[in-house]
Amino acid sequence: MNRKFLNVALGIVLAATTYSASAQKVYKSGMVTYSMEMRGQPADVKQYFTPDSSASLVTMGPANIKVLSNAKRDYLAVVLDVPVASLKKAGIATPAELEQSMAAFPTFTYTPTTETKQISGFNCKKVIAKDTKTGKNYDVWITNDISVPPTAYQPYYSTVGGFPVQFTAFQQGQEAVITISGVSDQKAPAGAFAIGKDFERGTLADLNPGG
DSSP, rough: OOHHHHHHHHHHHHHHHHHHHHEEESSSSSEEEEEEETTEEEEEEEEEESSSOOOOOEETTTEEEEEEEETSSSEEEEEEEEEETTTEEEEEEHHHHHHHHHSSSOOOEEEEEEEEETTTEEEEEEEEEEEETTOOEEEEEOSSEEOOOGGGOOGGGTTHHHHHHEEEEEEEEEEEEEEEEEEEEEOOOOTTOOOOTTTTEEHHHOTTTOO
């Protein structure tokens, strides 16, 4: 009788442990890390997110770049800080620049597959994303191990069915394959979501007047 009770109790413990190991981790705010290439140069990215805002801090050579946006996608700012050049500039997108930026994004339809693999410790499954504008297909590896607010990933993947861990990003007509290296609940440093008072402000076009 005691042995039977012990076996049942052990079974309950094992079941609870298994459930705990597979339970989805929910992040309401935190940090996503990854590396990428920008204009042929390697860049390390720390993307801090909350339910309302996103701040991507990019280190590329001597330059520190910050990209700010919000959940409504009606605000975008690029902040440049290059200490060796004494350069501090912030470009805030005008309504026309925002519209142009959003219009350049792909529009995807998704086809889930049965392929799975682990990427950066996440259990991932492959989804084929087809751009309805170009007809081109892209592999997107997503995970449901975690849940994050929409501010933590690109708007064109908002309905992919999970958090994109390995995917193609699109910016200014360029494509880059990105692999997320980690997600944590690390808090953003002070001032991460703001533009410092000592920055010269203009539009996005003002940051690249040469085109």
